[in-house]
Amino acid sequence: MFEPETIKRDFPIFANNPDLVFLDSAASSQKPRSVIDAMTLYYERDHANVHRAAYALSMRATDAYEDARGKVARFLGADTDEIVFVRNATEALNLAAHAWGLNNLHAGDEILLTEMEHHANLVPWQLVAARTGAVIKAVPVTREGRLDLDAFDSLLSERTRIFSLTQMSNVLGTVNPVAELAAAAREKGALTVVDGAQAAPHLPVRVHELNADFYALSGHKMLGPTGAGALWGRREVLKKLPPFLGGGSMIEEVQLERSTYAPPPQRFEAGTPAIAEAIGLGAAADYLMELGMENVWMHDRQLVEYALDELSAVPDLILYGPRGEDRGGVVAFNLGSLHPHDLATALDEHGVAVRTGHHCAQPLHRRLNATASARASFYVYSTKSDVDRLVEALKKAREFFAGWL
Amino acid sequence: MSLLEELYRETIMQHAQKPHNFGPLENPTVRVGGNNPSCGDQIELFLKLDGNVITEAGFTGHGCAISQSSASMMTDLIRGKTLDEALELERKFKAMVVEGQPPAPELGDLSALQGVAKLHARVKCATLAWNALEQAIEEVRSA
Numbered sequence: 284m285f286e287p288e289t290i291k292r293d294f295p296i297f298a299n300n301p302d303l304v305f306l307d308s309a310a311s312s313q314k315p316r317s318v319i320d321a322m323t324l325y326y327e328r329d330h331a332n333v334h335r336a337a338y339a340l341s342m343r344a345t346d347a348y349e350d351a352r353g354k355v356a357r358f359l360g361a362d363t364d365e366i367v368f369v370r371n372a373t374e375a376l377n378l379a380a381h382a383w384g385l386n387n388l389h390a391g392d393e394i395l396l397t398e399m400e401h402h403a404n405l406v407p408w409q410l411v412a413a414r415t416g417a418v419i420k421a422v423p424v425t426r427e428g429r430l431d432l433d434a435f436d437s438l439l440s441e442r443t444r445i446f447s448l449t450q451m452s453n454v455l456g457t458v459n460p461v462a463e464l465a466a467a468a469r470e471k472g473a474l475t476v477v478d479g480a481q482a483a484p485h486l487p488v489r490v491h492e493l494n495a496d497f498y499a500l501s502g503h504k505m506l507g508p509t510g511a512g513a514l515w516g517r518r519e520v521l522k523k524l525p526p527f528l529g530g531g532s533m534i535e536e537v538q539l540e541r542s543t544y545a546p547p548p549q550r551f552e553a554g555t556p557a558i559a560e561a562i563g564l565g566a567a568a569d570y571l572m573e574l575g576m577e578n579v580w581m582h583d584r585q586l587v588e589y590a591l592d593e594l595s596a597v598p599d600l601i602l603y604g605p606r607g608e609d610r611g612g613v614v615a616f617n618l619g620s621l622h623p624h625d626l627a628t629a630l631d632e633h634g635v636a637v638r639t640g641h642h643c644a645q646p647l648h649r650r651l652n653a654t655a656s657a658r659a660s661f662y663v664y665s666t667k668s669d670v671d672r673l674v675e676a677l678k679k680a681r682e683f684f685a686g687w688l
Numbered sequence: 689m690s691l692l693e694e695l696y697r698e699t700i701m702q703h704a705q706k707p708h709n710f711g712p713l714e715n716p717t718v719r720v721g722g723n724n725p726s727c728g729d730q731i732e733l734f735l736k737l738d739g740n741v742i743t744e745a746g747f748t749g750h751g752c753a754i755s756q757s758s759a760s761m762m763t764d765l766i767r768g769k770t771l772d773e774a775l776e777l778e779r780k781f782k783a784m785v786v787e788g789q790p791p792a793p794e795l796g797d798l799s800a801l802q803g804v805a806k807l808h809a810r811v812k813c814a815t816l817a818w819n820a821l822e823q824a825i826e827e828v829r830s831a
Contacts, residue, residue, distance in 0.1 A: 622752035624729075624813060625696070631809075632692045641728040648728070654750050655728045683692060687701050687753075 285578045291664040293570075295319070304635040304672045309453050309481060309613050309642075309660030311503045314567075318506055321566035322559045333558055334532055334549070348558050351565025352548070355513050358568040359498065360489035365521060367514040367548040368561050372480035373403040375499030375514035376447070378551060379476050380407035382527040383497075383520075388444055390416030395438055395446040395473070397422040397430055398650055401453055402643040404478045408447060417444070424650050428455040428604040435464060443473040450482035450493075454644050454651075454658065455604035456587065456613035458482065465494035474520065480504055484662070485583050485611050487576035496520045502560065506663075507567035511560035514551070521547040528553040571663075579663055583612035586661045590614055590670045597677050599688055603651055612661035615642070618681060619688035623657040629680035630657075635673050695803035695810075696753065703757035703797075708764050713746040718828050722749075722820035724812050729755045733763075733820040737828065740770045747817065754801065754810050759817035761798045771825050778818045785814045 291297050293315040296305075305313060331341040333348045349363075356363040369375045384407075388394070394408050398421050412419050420438050423431045430448075439446070446468040451458045465475035474496040479488060483498075484505035490498045497520070502511040516524065526533055526544055530553035535543040544550045571579065587610055594600055599619040604610060618626050623639040630637055638658045641648045648654060659673055681688070713719075713734035722731045729751030736744040745763040750756075762781075766774045780792040784802050791799035804814045 624752035624810070625754070628695070628807060628810060629692055632690060645728065683696070687705060 285574070285582050287582065287664055287666045290574070291666070293317070294664055297664065302634045304633075304669045304676075306659040306661065306665070306669060306673060307636050307638045308484075308662035308665070309504070309658065310638050311509070312484065312506050312662050313664065314508065314563075315506055315570050317570055318508065318563045318566045322508060322563040325559050325562045330558070332555055344558060347562050348556070351561045351568075354565035354568040354572075356515075358488075358572060359483070359500075359513075359515055360491060361515050362518065364546075364548055365515050365518055367516065367521075367551040368556055368564075369512045369514050369551075370510055370557065371503065371512040372478060372499040372501040373407075373512075375497075375512055376403050376476065376478060377407045378514055378527045379447075379497045379499070379516075380411045382524050382551070383474070384408070384411035384417070384445065385414060386525055388412075388415040388417040391442065392417040392444040393440065393442040394419050395422065395443045395468070396420070397448045397459075398424045399428075399430070399452040399455060399457065399644065399647050400447075400449055401478065401480065402645070403480070404447055404449060404476075405646070418442075421646070422448075424455075424647065428452070428457050429609070430457075430459055430464075432460075432464075436467075439467060439471055439473070441471055443468065443471055445474050445476065447476035447478065449478040449480070450488075451479075451485065451611050451613075452604070452644075452647070453481045453613060454615045454642050454647055454656065456611040456615075457605055458486065458609045458611055460609075461493045461495065469494055481611070481613070484571075484579075486580040490515050490517075502564035502567060505564075505567055506570055507564035508560045510557045511564040513564070516547065518547075521551075524550075526550055526553070530554045532556075574663060580611075582663065583661055584608075584610075586665055586667065586670065587612045587614065589667055590659065590661070590673075593670055593674045594677070597674060597681065599681060600677065601653075603653075603656060612665070613658065614660070615656040615658040617653060617656050618677065618684075621680075621684055621688055623655045625684070626657050626677075626680055629683055630673070630676045633672065633676035633679065635676045637673070691803065691806055695801075695807065697800050699797055699800040700753055700757040703760040704753035707747075707756050707760035709746045709760065710748065711746055712748055713744055716744075716746075718824045718831075720820050720824045720827060722816050722823070724751070724755070724816050729813060729816055731755070731759055731816055731820055733759075733817065733824055735821075735824050735828075737771075740772075742766050742769055742771070742774060747820075751816065752810075752813050754804060754813040755816045758798070758801060758814045761796075761801075762817045762821065765796060765798065766821065771828065774821060775825060778822055781818055782815060785811055 788805035
């Protein structure tokens with residue numbers, strides 16, 4: 284049985300903030316005791332630099348770090364040597380864009396993105412396009428909040444060299460049919476990069492079934508600490524990929540004027556990594572695998588359906604995103620013409636924490652005809668009573684601002 | 689009075705709904721844009737100067753009640769002021785919303801925004817227009 288009330292007890296933040304209704308997990312999730320303990324234990328018992336010295340302590344640190352890599356690999360259904368530790372999904376996407384893009388894209392080549400991307404999956408490609416002369420195209424979003432698949436078919440062409448898309452929108456909650464789209468891209472000879480920052484924490488991911496070449500995730504959105512994320516790369520692609528950052532740990536042999544590089548994943552981990560954070564991410568992957576990602580997804584689905592039903596009954600509330608099996612636990616909304624920032628201050632008065640703004644998705648907000656929105660997002664510890672408190676707070680906010688809506 | 693009631697007073701909501709001086713100025717002496725990248729609020733501030741004196745001020749953009757009302761009241765207040773006087777008002781306004789000092793009497797209606805000091809998340813909204821003002825004055829002086 285999946286019991287969010289019981290799960291909540293694993294997260295010290297809720298004991299320390301008993302009245303908190305935390306609905307901002309899509310920005311950053313809370314951390315279970317096991318993750319915090321794994322990092323503390325590492326610092327108290329096993330810390331030394333990794334991949335360096337021949338002494339026992341350093342070996343222990345290295346083992347713990349590499350063990351965490353194995354856990355992330357299992358979590359994604361990948362092989363351990365295909366997992367590169369990075370700071371977060373943003374860095375993972377920058378790595379893919381720069382290391383692959385700068386070396387493979389030429390003037391006139393096309394980079395295919397979508398209108399529902401987070402800025403982290405737009406700006407790195409813009410940087411690379413500016414330096415290579417490649418052209419950015421974007422799949423539009425339909426009125427329902429899904430990708431326009433007809434437009435995808437016409438935008439995808441032999442000129443498309445790389446297709447980069449989110450598996451789940453951080454605003455609409457839409458889960459995209461990545462496997463199908465990536466297969467079509469592959470047929471045209473394009474690689475596919477998947478931004479899994481929102482999807483990896485919430486649904487079972489088997490990277491090989493996605494027909495993708497890269498998959499980016501952020502540890503801090505999936506119960507892990509900030510500062511640890513991962514880039515999965517298909518082995519054949521990683522092998523041919525030149526380095527992104529240079530420095531210690533990523534080399535084979537260094538001359539004054541040139542060097543040879545270590546095989547992946549070390550080739551992409553220059554400098555001392557975030558060891559404790561990687562270990563924390565490993566513990567988070569363990570915690571989620573213990574819960575079962577199918578169960579996590581089912582919980583999210585039930586909660587978002589409940590939330591959408593309840594929220595639909597709040598007058599003046601505008602809800603964004605589709606309804607259906609492809610909708611994850613993210614609900615963006617606006618209350619009449621009230622600016623979401625003002626709304627969030629009112630909700631905060633009732634202990635309800637939601638995110639407001641454009642959620643790093645300005646092009647999508649333009650498509651939605653909104654400059655900004657408020658967003659509630661759920662996770663393993665979110666309960667129906669959290670949703671009820673949100674609905675109640677929204678009704679009170681509506682009364683408070685009644686004359687001004 | 690709750691924090692919410694303290695902040696969202698009649699004055700603020702009226703300015704937010706019907707902002708004064710809203711709209712671009714023709715042939716402004718200076719025009720600067722301001723952004724709050726964390727929430728997407730935007731402002732464009734226009735000033736017309738006669739020598740050292742601000743003769744007209746206007747703004748366009750969009751944002752929350754706090755940022756819009758602050759811009760509305762600010763553009764009312766700085767009209768007829770010298771650049772130095774405007775900077776002094778900025779300093780007093782920021783002392784109120786950033787440091788939580790009691791409102792200086794010269795701030796007039798802007799004292800309605802003093803509740804912002806208790807809400808750190810909203811300080812950036814309240815100061816958006818004022819930062820644009822500071823930038824505009826810098827631009828005038830460096831020109």
